[in-house]
Amino acid sequence: MQLDLDIRATLRSGKRSFNLHVQCTSSSQRIAVFGPSGAGKSMTLKAIAGLFTPSEGHIRLNGRTLFDSAAGINLAPQQRNVAYLFQDYALFPHLTVRQNVGFGLRRGWFNPGTRKKLEKVDQWLDAFHLQELAHQYPDELSGGQRQRVALARALVSDPAALLLDEPFAALDPALRVKMRLELSQWQQRLEVPIILITHDPEDARILGEHVLYLRDGQIDSAENKAA
Amino acid sequence: MDIAWTALALSLKVAAWATALNLLLGIGTGYLLARARFPGRDLLDALLTLPMVMPPTVLGYYLLVLLGRRGTLGIWLQEHFGINLIFTWQGAVIASTVVAFPLVFKPARAAFEAVDGQLEQAARVLGISEMGIFFRVTLPLAWRGILAGVLLGFVRALGEFGATLMVAGSIPGKTQTLSVAVYEAVQAGQDDAANMLVLITSAVCIVVLLAAGRLAPGRIVHK
Numbered sequence: 001m002q003l004d005l006d007i008r009a010t011l012r013s014g015k016r017s018f019n020l021h022v023q024c025t026s027s028s029q030r031i032a033v034f035g036p037s038g039a040g041k042s043m044t045l046k047a048i049a050g051l052f053t054p055s056e057g058h059i060r061l062n063g064r065t066l067f068d069s070a071a072g073i074n075l076a077p078q079q080r081n082v083a084y085l086f087q088d089y090a091l092f093p094h095l096t097v098r099q100n101v102g103f104g105l106r107r108g109w110f111n112p113g114t115r116k117k118l119e120k121v122d123q124w125l126d127a128f129h130l131q132e133l134a135h136q137y138p139d140e141l142s143g144g145q146r147q148r149v150a151l152a153r154a155l156v157s158d159p160a161a162l163l164l165d166e167p168f169a170a171l172d173p174a175l176r177v178k179m180r181l182e183l184s185q186w187q188q189r190l191e192v193p194i195i196l197i198t199h200d201p202e203d204a205r206i207l208g209e210h211v212l213y214l215r216d217g218q219i220d221s222a223e224n225k226a227a
Numbered sequence: 228m229d230i231a232w233t234a235l236a237l238s239l240k241v242a243a244w245a246t247a248l249n250l251l252l253g254i255g256t257g258y259l260l261a262r263a264r265f266p267g268r269d270l271l272d273a274l275l276t277l278p279m280v281m282p283p284t285v286l287g288y289y290l291l292v293l294l295g296r297r298g299t300l301g302i303w304l305q306e307h308f309g310i311n312l313i314f315t316w317q318g319a320v321i322a323s324t325v326v327a328f329p330l331v332f333k334p335a336r337a338a339f340e341a342v343d344g345q346l347e348q349a350a351r352v353l354g355i356s357e358m359g360i361f362f363r364v365t366l367p368l369a370w371r372g373i374l375a376g377v378l379l380g381f382v383r384a385l386g387e388f389g390a391t392l393m394v395a396g397s398i399p400g401k402t403q404t405l406s407v408a409v410y411e412a413v414q415a416g417q418d419d420a421a422n423m424l425v426l427i428t429s430a431v432c433i434v435v436l437l438a439a440g441r442l443a444p445g446r447i448v449h450k
Contacts, residue, residue: 051348077351090349094367104353109362157354 001161001193002027007047007057007067020044020054020217028226030187032208033197040217041197045163048195049084050077062160083154087166089146091138097149098134101125104157124152143171144179151183155192162187164196168203180206231423233400234408235431238385241316241404245323245384249331250377252324257335257373258365272336279329286325287393294318294394312394316402319395323384331373331380338372339365378439382432405431 006023020040033041046052048059050066053074059067061082066075091100095111102112102121112118114135125131128148138146147167154162167183168176184207187194196207204211213220260272278286294301294312304310312318342365350360366373388406395402397411405428412421 049352051352077348078354078356080352081354082352084349084352086345086349088345090343090345092346092349092364103350103363104355107355107359109359111363111367153353 001029001031002060002062003031003161003195004058004060005044005048007044007054007059009043009047009052009054011043018217022212022214022217022219023057024212024219024222026210026224028210028224029191029193030207030209031193031195032204032211033195033214034201034204034208034211035199035214035220037199039214041199041214042165044214045084045165045195045197048080048161049082049163050075050080051084064160081157081160083157083159083162085147085150085154085162085164085167088170089138089150091146091149091153093138096135096137097130097141098125100138100149101130101152101156103153120156124156128152144175147171147179151186155190159192161193161195164194166198166200167196168198168200177202183207230399230403230408231405231420231427234403234405234424235427237316237319237400237403238405239431241319241323241387241391242381242384244320245327245387246331246377246381248320248324249328249380249384252328253331253335253376253380254366254373257332258339258361261336261339275332276329278325278327279333283322283326283387283389283391284393287322287390290318290322290325290390290394294321314396314398314402316395319387319391319402319404322390322394323387326387326390327380327383330383331376334376334379335369335373338369338376341372342368378435382435385431385435386428 003024003026005025007020009020011018011020018040020043022040022044033044035041043052047054048061048066054067054069056069057067058065058069061080065071065073066080067073092103095103096114098116098121099112099114101124102116102118105118105120106112122131125134128151130145130148130152133141133145133149138149141149168179171179180203187207194207196203198204209226210222210224212222256275260268291313292298294304296302296305296311296313301312304312312321346364346368347360350364355363386406387404388410391402391404392407392410397403397407399408403411405424409421409424409428412424
């Protein structure tokens with residue numbers, strides 16, 4: 001993955017203001033942005049996905065410009081071809097596991113039917129051992145199962161990068177260790193580039209190759225284990 | 228007792244039309260006020276809720292002034308379409324729609340506000356258009372709350388009296404709805420007719436409430 005990021009934003013709430021200025025270029029497949037809460041990690045990740053618009057700068061992914069304030073380019077989230085794993089997974093509660101996974105494959109105004117079989121959906125249900133759960137609803141699943149459904153849903157449309165927002169924060173410690181290793185293995189097997197944000201040093205250590213340390217909206221230091 | 232059945236049929240027709248209109252209007256305005264940020268939003272909300280607190284006769288009078296022969300909208304409708312709404316069943320539909328509107332709009336707005344915005348963001352990143360998100364995520368998740376309001380709005384429209392009488396009058400077989408017919412029967416001392424009408428009204432209301440109870444359960448969706 002080729003990431004070229006240079007964004008600035010200022011947020012004001014009352015009298016306090018927060019300045020974000022994140023600049024980095026990386027060709028790593030495993031980028032981790034590490035820092036305490038309130039450092040601007042979430043804003044950075046949302047900016048890449050198009051869910052937050054920086055006031056200036058540019059974002060380029062694999063040579064494609066997603067955002068460039070100078071050129072007046074700001075692609076909608078729908079056009080960015082990235083996948084986003086939300087902290088609490090944001091699974092659609094009214095849809096089954098199969099419908100959730102197939103959600104992005106079906107365009108238009110209607111959801112895929114509960115019986116609709118798509119080859120690609122089955123492929124990902126198999127990959128994440130979700131076939132037996134295909135007809136269950138998200139509220140019937142455990143935390144680990146939900147995360148696997150969210151991953152399958154994110155990866156089904158061949159994204160250019162998978163963005164992970166504190167992916168293990170919602171899990172209990174024992175499961176966190178297990179899922180972290182599983183995700184690391186999946187990432188290597190599937191060769192999907194990931195950009196992860198976390199406040200957990202273990203996440204950065206195991207999943208991060210190029211680690212950016214973010215503090216008060218600025219990159220404090222960076223470490224690239226591949227270099 | 229033909230007059231009773233005619234009145235029932237008319238009441239159901241008027242309430243059905245009013246509910247259909249309120250379904251569209253209530254979802255539209257409820258969604259707009261739940262999502263859009265614009266100056267005057269609170270004022271608009273208050274204006275749209277006004278029919279709930281104002282006496283129906285006052286609303287009826289407003290409608291009469293607006294839609295009547297000398298009303299601005301009335302003149303415009305007459306000149307451009309040759310439509311006169313006063314003393315017609317369509318006029319009764321307008322009156323019932325206005326009176327029942329807040330009962331549909333308020334729960335719809337609350338239901339839309341209760342939908343987790345992150346789910347819509349997730350759909351956005353998955354490449355689904357804004358219209359697709361509305362029909363595939365937002366509306367299905369808000370649907371139960373909307374439906375509750377729609378049923379309330381239906382029974383409110385069915386029982387509408389004050390505004391309907393002002394706008395549509397009481398022409399038997401044409402604009403005389405159940406509740407108006409009850410009033411007329413009692414005024415005329417026709418106790419048999421009044422008893423019949425009251426029993427029919429009660430029966431219809433019980434059927435609607437039972438239907439509402441049937442519709443309400445189903446899969447309970449929670450996060």
